[in-house]
Amino acid sequence: MSDITQPPFSILFVDDEEMSRNHFARAIRADYCVHVAQSANEAIGVLREHGAEIAVLVTDYRMPGRDGDDLLRQVAHEYPQIVRILVTAYADKDMLLQTVNTGDVFRILEKPLRTEKVREVLQLAIARYSERETRQQRLLAMDETLAFLAHELNTPLATISLFARSVENDVVEQYDPARQKEIGHAATSMLNNAQYCLTLISSFWETVHKSGGQQSASEAGSREVKATRLIATLLDTYPFVGSQRDWIRVEVQGDFVVRAMPNCVALVLSSLLSNALRALDGTTEPALCLEIVDSPEPEIRMRDNGPGIAPEVKARLLLDPVTTYAGAGGHGMGMIFCNRIMQSFGGCLRIESELGTGTTVTMGFPGAKGRMLAAGQ
Template sequence: MSDTMQPPFSILFVDDDEMSRNHFARAMSADYNVHVARDADEAMTVLSRYGAEIAVLVTDFRMPGRDGDDLLREVAQAYPQIVRILVTAYADKDMLLQTVNTGDVFRILEKPLRTDMVREVLQLATARYTERETRQQRLLAMDETLAFLAHELNTPLATISLCARSVENDVAAQYDPQRQREIGLAATSMLNNAQYCLTLISSFWATVHKSGGQQSASGGATRAVRATRLIAALLDTYPFVASQRDWVKVDVEGDFVVHAMPNCVALVLSSLLSNALRALDGRSAPSLRVEVVAFPEPEIRIRDNGPGIAPEIKARLLQDPVTTHSGAGGHGMGMIFCNRIMQSFGGCLRIESTLGAGTTVTMGFPGSNGRLHATGDEEPSDTQLASR
């Protein structure tokens, strides 16, 4: 697979009837990756493995053990981004009302299922999933960016506060009283402003987290997003100039799930893309390749055929504020910023460059098994239906 084509959405179909599961899988596998489960417990097992990629849950109501209502409520709590559809052969008004109210059901389908109706509803459901995902990503972007800014600004602001307090207390004796007073007032102003900024950051961040609706950027609450989807979203929204978009090609050797801070990863991608495009400006045949690799380790590589970077500059790019485009306003903090983001969740940034031959920047992600689908000698179980 190459360029910006994304893998299809995945659907989880839950029904205790094997014939129904097989019919649904055959009918829908041409358009979606289909997973199936025979009951609520098996469905939760499938979600624990594939929850990051499943967009829609379609479940029967009447099943042995826990029914569809119980499953819908559990999924609504654990995987709120998944759009939920109920299938029933029973016209029980009270049951349907209770399920809709407690499980946040997108649609209710009556048995026997008609293929054309299911396809229509799934199209609407995946559109709703995309809307939810976009909204959630915007909220996460604010949360993660604020978290990073708070981390980066707290230390220098605290240092300013300490220096200001020291100046305020130790004004040199050689200054006349008027000068001492002026220096003291300036130091007090520095201290007050630094403390104000610290308080403002802390207060704003607390307000964001109390407002609800978004997940934290740390710990288990972090959402998982596929690498190809991050790249496709970036290329769809990046402000390319003139023919720049034509320079970019995407090669996918194996997709994987980005488990940590997807919006901060998107910031890194945007920064690296910007650097590569700037390096290609004026080249006779500009080429920029974005490569996605799942094995042996999950990586995203940004490869350009620009002028390359001198070894003495490349050696300092991830540690010191050096820049190869100071004339265009560069300050040399971009690569340091990107490196710190990658390191914050156990990843890394690597730079390979040859003068006159181009540069490759590799974003390395933690984990050695980030593929979306099982591989190797495993036989597919009933809970894993082969994708198209």
């Protein structure tokens, strides 16, 4: 099997006997990339260099110097994501119990090693490693979601407070018609920001509620949700103002399952919809198209005919805190958080825009061809 088609997992095998190392490597190198070490210290050196790619550690117990138990405990502390397997030729019950309790051993293999048994255990170990990685990605996504909510709600609420104080001060003073117009704009901005906060809260609650209160977090995170369903929920719960809902049409060129935490994806959709509606405010014939496609890769696109984004701003939107709505309280962090949430489960955001023509924001999801990459990577 070539390197191109090998699974993205490596195995580290530790044994002081050269024959054992050679036998192990020959037995599984067709299925995995194999690193070998003849001592605990050499194994730590390998981990320092290749720890990010190593999924499973298989170590002999009896070795000169530091034994396998000592190595397992260090790896459990420094590389907790690695699944650990102990190899022993000794039926010392007390030793085995101590090692299992202190080193968090996944399995124990007895010498002499049998190839079929080794392959079977490694398949189980890789499955355990993948579960841990998936769980970690979900935690990262949730962290991004909480940070996103904290920022996106705090900024509009702070703006509402600022404008409310301004209106409060102005109503007791004499002001001319121009000032009355400014107050009207302030009131509109207050309404829009309050609407955005309500949208985020409503969308988040709706997706969590519909995931089912009886489900565990892992079940809710892994359930299958179609892209069309997420869009329908968004349009049902978004508090549109005036004729905004009439601006929107949905085109489905192919539905697909969103294999990610739907709460996070719903928040990204809500934020992008809010940005698009804000961009369309004041457009003569506002139009926003939500496109769902499943080929060549699954995507959700939001295409508007608003004023577009200046090239120098578009180039930085996903990287730096820039905004075209500073006067309305925007700080430019929303797109950064949206991009991070998408990247946390292997997706991406792409932005295409021309001044005077409009903007298209594409949410790319991992599909049959693997992880999506953001533009420019």
